Amino acid sequence: MLEPGELSAGGTARLAGRRARHVLEVLRAGAGDRIQAGVVGGRMGEAEILSAAPDEVVIAARLDREPPPPAPVALLLALPRPKILRKVLQAAASMGVKRLVLLGSYRVEKSYFASPLLAPEALREQFLLGLEQGRDTILPEVELHRFFKPFVEDLLDARFPERDRLLAHPAGAAPLEALAPAGARAALAIGPEGGWTPYEAAALRDRGFAAIxxxxxxxxxxxxVPYAVGQAELWLRSSSARASPRTPR
Amino acid sequence: MLEPGELSAGGTARLAGRRARHVLEVLRAGAGDRIQAGVVGGRMGEAEILSAAPDEVVIAARLDREPPPPAPVALLLALPRPKILRKVLQAAASMGVKRLVLLGSYRVEKSYFASPLLAPEALREQFLLGLEQGRDTILPEVELHRFFKPFVEDLLDARFPERDRLLAHPAGAAPLEALAPAGARAALAIGPEGGWTPYEAAALRDRGFAAIxxxxxxxxxxxxVPYAVGQAELWLRSSSARASPRTPR
Structure with a gap:
């Protein structure tokens, strides 16, 4: 993955550090080989390796494709502990999730908000790893909100305009297949270890999140996260597939 | 999680080592607290902590529930690299997958089959962690087959009696919602990093695996794995939900 300024006017770029090692050691590619490439926030395509030395790989990129469309699911996650957060950030980016709110909750330990993983450059690094895996170039937008109540009361509706809102919460839950989506995009809320408190679940239900x-x-x-994103995507698609052949009734 | 022989006739058991530390440090429970408990392969319920010392926790268990029903999805996985395998084994067990075949494939490195994680006791340990997470007691059955062709030709049909067979493979794939399940259970095949080879995908399609x-x-x-298991479960359920109100046509 290249940063926007890295590509020369002629389409070449020099890679060092992690990316050079990735090319040489993981992809095991050398001069003359072709690899996948993309510019953060921009197009993607193939690159030919012009030269490969232990810490400098020079490539010529031909970026002739747009990145894949965003996943139709936005995530509202109770902030997980750092070890799990790292995996979740990568997985979310690899699945094409483009909007992510990390939220405090009664069962989220305060110390999690002090994790170095939440620094903007650390979040970006995890997202880039996920985008490389998923072959995508568009970084997710992420927001951190430490306090549940003001976020839900004042900001949630602006951040999640989706009418279809799902809440992974066992109490009072419907099976997903019993619900019909209103649109083509959904917001999905997933709680902390131990689950949302009854107050939190009620507050989200008041905002239109249906418990599943x-x-x-x-x-x-x-x-x-991948389990629920997979289900939400199929749910949104299945319903539109059922509804789409607009035959007269 | 208790081994079958560990529970005394009076329903008490002594925990040491990892399990005692888990109770004391992760659950932060002490004498008088109640925790979740279960016997491997058997019932589950609650246990009261009778006494708690740094390396010995004594509990009295009342196991009055059966474990949850198995997930309706069996997995055929190209053997992942060990670091990923560990996560996949735990996740599969936590989701209630009860049958798992780990298979060689052209793009699976031979060295992966030498991983100590594949020793029976190591597999069992990962599964137990997943079962504890998912609150289940029934260990998955797992088989290892190093060679793709003889497994697929001679053993696959016996191991995967499911008529609904899905193959995660982009080439020639249908969207899952375009397929209708024949039954209530599915076999799901997920390839290695880099994907199944065309030969492997064709061999699986010959055996009735539909590419999705x-x-x-x-x-x-x-x-x-969780993304696809989540989708397959919703797919199986949605279809039976649509079919089930047997109104005359």
Whole structure:
């Protein structure tokens, strides 16, 4: 993944450090090989390796494709502990999630908000790893809100304009297939280890989040996020597929 | 999680080592507190902590519930690299997957089969961590097959009796919502980093695996597994929900 300024007018770029090692050691590519390339926030395509030395790889990129469309799901996540957060950030970016709010909750330990992983450059690094995995170039937007109540009362509606709002919460949950989406995009809220408190779940339900169950088991957040995003995407698509052949009734 | 022989006739058990530390340090429970408990392969319920010392916790368990029903999805996975395998084993167990085949493939490095993680006791340990997370007691059955062709030709049909067979593979894929399940259970095949070879994908399609896409992005196996299991479960349920109110046509 290249930064916007790195590509010369002739389409070449020099890679050092992690990216050079990735090309040489993980991709095991050398001069003459072709690799995937993309510019952060821009186009993607292929690059030919012009030269490869241990800490400098020179490439000529031909970026002739737009990145894939965003995933139709935005995430509202109770801030997970740092070890899990790292995985969740990468996974969310790799799945094409483009909007992510990390929220405090009664069961989120205060210390998690002091994690160095939450520094903007650290978040960006995890997202870039996820984008490289998913072959995408568009960074997710992320916001951190330490206090549940003011976020939900004052900001939630602006941050999540989606009419379809889902809340992974076992109490009072409907099976997802019993709900019909109103649109093509959904907001999905996933709680902390131990779950949302009854107050939090009620506050989100008041804001139109429908409680759904992710099954009879308790998933860790790093499994719950891809599980629920996968289901939400299929749910949105299935419904529009059923509705789309507009035959007269 | 208790081993079958650990519970006394009176329902008490002594925990040491990892489990005692888990109770004291992760759950932060002490004498008089109640915790979740279960017997491997058996019932589950609550346990009261009778006494708690740094390396010995004594509990009295009342196991009055059956474990949750198995997930309706069995997995055929190209063997991932060890670091990812660990996560996938835990996630699969936490989701209630009860049958798992780890298979060689052209793009699976031979060295992965030498991983100490594949020793029976190491696999069991990862599964137990997943079961504890998911609050389940039934260990998955797992098989290792190093060679793709003989497994697919001679053993696959016996191991995966499911008529609904899905193959995560972009080439020639249908969207999942375009397929209708024949039954209530599915087998799901997920390839290695870099994907199945055309030969492998064709061999699996010959065995009735329908190619589906997990979206326009390339997911790492530890995200692809929960993403695809979540979708397959919703797919199986949605279809039976649509079919179930047996109104005359």
């Amino acid at each position: 169950t992710l099954g009879p088991r308790v998933l860790r957040v790093d499994a719950a | 896409t997990l979206g326009p992005r390339v997911l790492r196996v530890d995200a692809a």
